[in-house]
Amino acid sequence: MxxxxxxxxxxxxxxxxxxxxxxxxxxxxxxxxxxxxxxxxxxxxxxxxxxxxxxxxxxxxxxxxxxxxxxxxxxxxxxxxxxxEGVTLKEVLARHGELAPEAALVVLKGSLLGLAAAHAVGVVHRDYKPANVMVPADGRSKLIDFGVAVAAGAASASGTPAYMAPEQWRGEAVSPATDVYAATCVFFECVTGRRPFAGADGHLSEEPPAEDVAAPLRPLVTAGLAKDAAGRPASASAFVEELERIATEEYGDGWEDRGLRVLAGAAVALAALFPxxxxxxxxxxxxxxxxxxxxxxxxxxxxxxxxxxxxxxxxxxxxxxxxxxxxxxxxxxxxxxxxxxxAGDDGPPPRAFTPGEVTLASETIGDPAVNLAEGTVRFVRVSGHSDPAVQQRINAALHAPVDQAVSDYRRLLEAAGGLENQSVPGAARPIEMRSEIVYRGPRLLSVRYLVHIPVYVAGGSYITPRAVNIELATGRVLGPEQIFTAAALKDPNLAELSRRVPPPPADPAGGLECGYRTMTERTRLAPDDPLTGVSFSLTKDRLVTVFTPDEHCIAFRFYKPNSVPYASVENLIRPDVLKLATATTPP
Missing domain, CATH: 3.30.200.20 (Phosphorylase Kinase; domain 1)
Structure with a gap:
């Protein structure tokens, strides 16, 4: 073609x-x-x-x-x-593997509402899958690509095999129930990290694997994956009603807000993929x-x-x-x-860019189910931005460390063997988070959080700095991959970056190396992130770093920021990022 x-x-x-x-x-x-x-x-x-x-x-x-x-x-x-503007659900699942139940329920609800709108005019999507669901920075999913849609009642064997309903495998007429089946397949994948069936035989003859999800969610999986289309919910809208009833009963009135925050954080973490x-x-x-x-x-x-x-x-x-x-x-x-x-020649007039006000916000978080005590975390918010969509994206990025801290807590607790293996049973402690505005320029906002996550086995805390650098005009998040050149990140053991932006002083006793590579191997939570354990903040004239100590280096590593002028690292930082950081006027 x-x-x-x-x-x-x-x-x-x-x-x-x-x-x-x-x-x-x-x-x-x-x-x-x-x-x-x-x-x-x-x-x-x-x-x-x-x-x-x-x-x-x-x-x-x-x-x-x-x-x-x-x-x-x-x-x-x-x-x-x-x-x-956002990333596909496929990308989110590839990065995170599975989602918290509230987030998976939000995906299913948004998808069902979108499908219901199409069904109302007689259109069946028939190729619903994670690649056709976009997750913007606000976490509210949106369906794309009705490229193989057909009118309800048409016979069809088209679709993506992993999500095709039994009637599609048989080449029979499709209906709204066909899309409900695909949406439930994706919901199961969101909750478990895998697809419900391996091939045609599974879709045609195996029972829905409802036992693989939490008990409250099993009725949704059983109903949505019924082999007979007549046994599935009467419509996508009816399925939404049942979903909301179950979600509210099990996860409380705030389930949807929590799920949206998780999805927003997951999307913003992949902001480099926003088209x-x-x-x-x-x-x-x-x-x-x-x-x-x-x-x-x-x-x-x-x-x-x-x-x-x-x-x-x-x-x-x-x-x-x-x-x-x-x-x-x-x-x-x-x-x-x-x-x-x-419909006109010029489109909407350009809007003047106003970055808005930056303020400190707080939130009380806790979860008795996993022995997380209630505590107040502090983070940064923006208000009064000239573009509400960008403001929403910025605030999602600024809140993402809170959601990540809760996710890390659950992961660390699970790795430690759960509540029953705590060294001090019942001694719940809260997550703590301090925030600091490192730089507020006309085009760039840089915020640093210091996060303390309780660790039960052997006591102590997992402590890490998290930097959030945001382009104010667009809401683009600047992580290490956006700040540094590809060559700097591919350098063996990040040797040049370590030399130009050195860690704090070495072990005074000698023999202990706690540079980038050693630190990240011991403290890494995200295996595909080469720089977990080091935060990088951008200011008007310099790059500021904070290292995360681990149990081997904590006696010799402190949370004291270290900075170098851009002149010392300018060929390691992308030119467009330097331009953003050093700008004196808004765009």
Whole structure:
């Protein structure tokens, strides 16, 4: 398939490529607003696509990425869609393996609500899977890629095998219950870290592995994975009602807020994969603004088919968005030419960037079930940012160390053999967290937390500094992989970084090495992070580090920050990061 392009849009980067086609991130040539464009080959069956687009164009749900425009040419078909800033659930699960029950329930609820919105207009997704669920920085999941969607009642054997319902394996008619089955497969994977069945035989004949999840969640797994579609919940909406009842009874009224925070933290931890930020496009525009930009440009052509397509394309934007864009019109060339949605030329005006106020916040956390005493942790929040979406992303990143501390506590307690193996049974202690604003510049905020997590076996605490560096205009989080050049991180044992940014003084008794590599091997919680155990904070003129001591080095390592001027490490730090840190005016 040739890589043709829709006129009026500038391709920024390719997001994926597969058997159906390719997906790219693009911007409208005039308005600059970002969109995702899925290109399908000329051999694609166009009539079902037109039918599905007419229906999907009317779907307005915060849990479904919106379809803005369908373009047909001799070279192929293109779907112009909302560009969602976030990471796929597939990436989240690859990084974390499994999610806390509240977070998995939030994923299932959001997915079911999105599927219910599609089902309401007669569309069955039939390829629901973790790769088709986006998790933005606010943790609220959103469905993408209805590329193999069909009308309810159609026969279909298409989909992704790991999540296909029995009726799909048999090539029978699909229904909303087909999507409910796939959503339950993904829910099971979120909770357990693995898929419920290994192949066709499992989906067709094995009983749902409900015993592998916590007892309160078993009714959801049993109902959602029923072999007979008639035995599953009557609708995605009905399944949501049952989910909320079980979640509230088992996890309390705040289950959804807790789950959202966990998901937000998981997404922000992978902020380097956010497509808009990676492409330097910031957080993108609001839905209405994107709609206006996606609609702008292109050529109009007349034809008898205009009336039906105009109806669904005009409904893609809300009334407010269409009014802001200066009116809308949609036409299709007769004979299957080009579908165009025209809604103004310039899109939304750029908004002045205001970083907002930085303040200290606090929260009381505790969990009697795992003997975690209630305690107050302190973290940093931003308010008054000119872009609410960016502010939400920033605050999720600033709260992420709290969620990570609770997750680390559970992991360390499990590794220590659980509550029954505590050295002092019943001696619950709280997590402690101190926060410090290291630098607040016009484009960058750097915050450092010192986290104390109780460790029961042999007493003591797991103590670690966590640095959060955030680009204020976009909410992009700058971890080691974003701060340092690839060459600096690939250097054997990080020798050059250790030499330029030395650890605190060595063991006065001699013979004990506690450099980057030794420290991280003993204190690492994330095996794929080469720099766990060292925090890096950015300031206006220097790089500040704090090392995490372990039991071997604690007598000789203290939590005293060490700093070096950028001049000493500038060829190890990415130029764009230096520019952010040293800027004197907002962008």
């Amino acid at each position: 040739s890589d043709w392009r829709v006129s009026g849009f500038t391709e920024v980067m390719e997001l994926g490529r597969g058997g159906q086609g390719r997906v790219v991130l693009a911007t409208h040539a005039t308005a600059g607003t970002p969109v995702a464009i899925k290109y399908l080959s000329a051999a694609a069956d166009r009539e079902p696509l037109r039918h599905e687009a007419r229906m999907l164009g009317t779907v307005e749900s915060p849990h479904v990425a919106r379809l803005y425009r369908l373009v047909e040419t001799e070279q192929g078909v293109a779907l112009i869609m909302e560009a969602v 808009l930020a990676a492409a330097g496009l910031g957080s993108g525009a609001a839905a209405g603004g994107v709609a206006g930009g996606a609609a702008a440009g292109g050529s109009a052509a007349g034809g008898s088919a205009a009336s039906t397509t105009a109806g669904f394309l005009a409904k893609v934007g809300t009334a407010k968005a269409i009014a802001a864009a200066g009116g809308a019109a949609a036409v299709v060339a007769a004979g299957g030419g080009v579908a165009v949605w025209q």
